[in-house]
Amino acid sequence: MRSNTLARSLAVLFAINVLNFYDRQVLGALLEPIRKEFHLSDTQLGALGTLPIILYALVGLPLGRLADSSSRKRLLAGGVLVWASLTGAGGLAKSYLMLLCSRLGVSVGEAVCAPAGTSWIGDLFPPAQRSRALAFFMLGVPIGGALSYAISGPAAQAWGWRAALVLAALPAALVTPALLSLHEPARGASESTQTGMMVSPAAAPVWSILRIPTMWWIIASGALVNFNLYALAMFFPAFLTRYHHLSVSQAGLWAGFGYAAAGVAGGVTAGAWGDRVIRRRRDGRMLSAAAAALLAAPVALAGIMQPSGAAPASIALIMAAYGLLNMYYGLVYAAIQDIVPPPLRATTMAVYFLAMYLCGASFGPLITGRLSDYLARNAAHAAGSMAAGEAFRAIGLHQAMYVIPVMSAALALALYAGSRTIAADMVRRDNAGQRPIVQSAQ
Secondary structure (H helix, E strand, C coil): CHHHHHHHHHHHHHHHHHHHHHHHHHHHHHHHHHHHHHCCCHHHHHHHHHHHHHHHHHHHHHHHHHHCCCCHHHHHHHHHHHHHHHHHHHHHCCCHHHHHHHHHHHHHHHCCHHHHHHHHHHHHCCHHHHHHHHHHHHCHHHHHHHHHHHHHHHHHHHHCHHHHHHHHHCCHHHHHHHHHCCCCCCCCCCCCCCHHHHCCCCCCCHHHHHHCHHHHHHHHHHHHHHHHHHHHHHHHHHHHHHCCCCCHHHHHHHHHHHHHHHHHHHHHHHHHHHHHHCCCCCCHHHHHHHHHHHHHHHHHHHHHCCCCCCHHHHHHHHHHHHHHHHHHHHHHHHHHHHHCCHHHHHHHHHHHHHHHHHCCHHHHHHHHHHHHHHHHHHHHHHCCCCCCCHHHHHHHHHHHCCHHHHHHHHHHHHHHHHHCCHHHHHHHHHHCCCCCCCCCCC
């Protein structure tokens, strides 16, 4: 009976995270028709991704603190209602400013999902099973993005981008009742000892989390991985449309298929390997994430270097790099829970999101868009043209995409640095009242 309850709870939380990333990434498939209707630059398009992420980070900390001290179920249900309603409301936008305001509201609702969801899962599954559980939950990233692209791109081509936004809001009517029917576990319920409950979230200073050395490297890694993932989410379909000459519908379908295949493969691999390697060595999860990021850099580079029109090879390589980057979640999110006590898990995730987004992750879409505009103008001036037309916009976006392999290499370095400190941080957590998380060979 307990296994059925665990499976059902995880399935519902996963479905909510799928909707979370479906609605968060829906503009990626709609970027080109929105750009043409409102006559926007790539910098303005990037701001549609960056400004909501900054607000997400700022409101996430108090919401994460609330998730550690109140009902995660009611908080999460309220978040779903807010973000889905405002996603649909974006379809009514008559200007760029109205669309931006709707996306800011979406980010407030979505700020609940990761802190409440990961904390809930941490209380459902024991430490040695968390990589698989968290990796499954975080499959919501590629599957939500894939569904967003695969459904929204064709919907926009058939009925317009506004109808695609309304369509993205509808699944909330199914997942919210399912969430409210779940039993929420007690905090620390999956731990082998209850001593971790000795410190209440109200008593522990929020910033005490930053006294853990590994958290600094994890925050840096979060900024770097999300720079790449948000830049891809915002501009990959547009890259396929402009540079490889696919239609909006084709770009959405192929990006969706690539996200699903590569993201699921990366997430499943990370979950299974993360729970295996932690039994061998305490730094295994962080080292594995570093290796995946290092491999992603040359794979992404090869994909971007494909000539114009070589869409199949470019999609295959860039999505393979995406799959490697997506291994981050199952490995690193489990590592976060390895070094913090149960009563601070939601707060820790909120601090992590606040710091890593404000330290750079939120600027992935904006910087990539800014680079695209700058490089498009340079290409136009080099050709003797005063205006950056569609051909030069394609060149600019293609050249701006080279930032992704650079950031992947930097990500590998940050994760490797974190692997050098995590074993000592796990020992400090054990000594503070928790029994060892796993038996390790180290």
